[in-house]
Amino acid sequence: MKKGLIFVLVLAAAVGSAATSSLSAEEAEESAVRRAALDYIEGWFEGSVERMDRALHPRLAKRLVEVDPQTGREKVIELTKDIMLEYTKRGGGSRVPADRRLIKITIVDMTETMAMVRSDCSQFIDFLTLAKGEGGAWKIINVLWENVRVDSAKNNF
Secondary structure, three states: OHHHHHHHHHHHHHHHHHHHHHHHHHHHHHHHHHHHHHHHHHHHHHOOHHHHHHHEEEEEEEEEEEEOOOOOOEEEEEEOHHHHHHHHHOOOOOOOOHHHOOOEEEEEEEOOOEEEEEEEOOOEEEEEEEEEOHHHOEEEEEEEEEEOOOOOOOOOO
């Protein structure tokens, strides 16, 4: 009887431990995704090329789609990692005071190898697509963004 009880307790502890380590692994992945998103947006505002470089995949495609209100014509602006690093090196958004940046990161969805994140701040709304690549590092591979107008209530604070 004692052996049976000990077996049940050991089994329960093992199952509980596996569930805890799985949850911890999931939390670690979410933290890594959040860190990449923060490296991107905070790196922009800090003018930190190191943080921006760490966040971006070498094949980054960042796009803005705008329609000219006067002509109705669509314009697509496309940026690469190299362009983002250059803009960041020039100061990025560093002229915006820290208390006016209003950064909010929301992980919309995640799998083992990809994540969708919404990044809100006082100037932009970015939809970030991240991929888990070499060495298990999460990198932003796609961004679709829009500028936040001063009169806009779109930002989600």
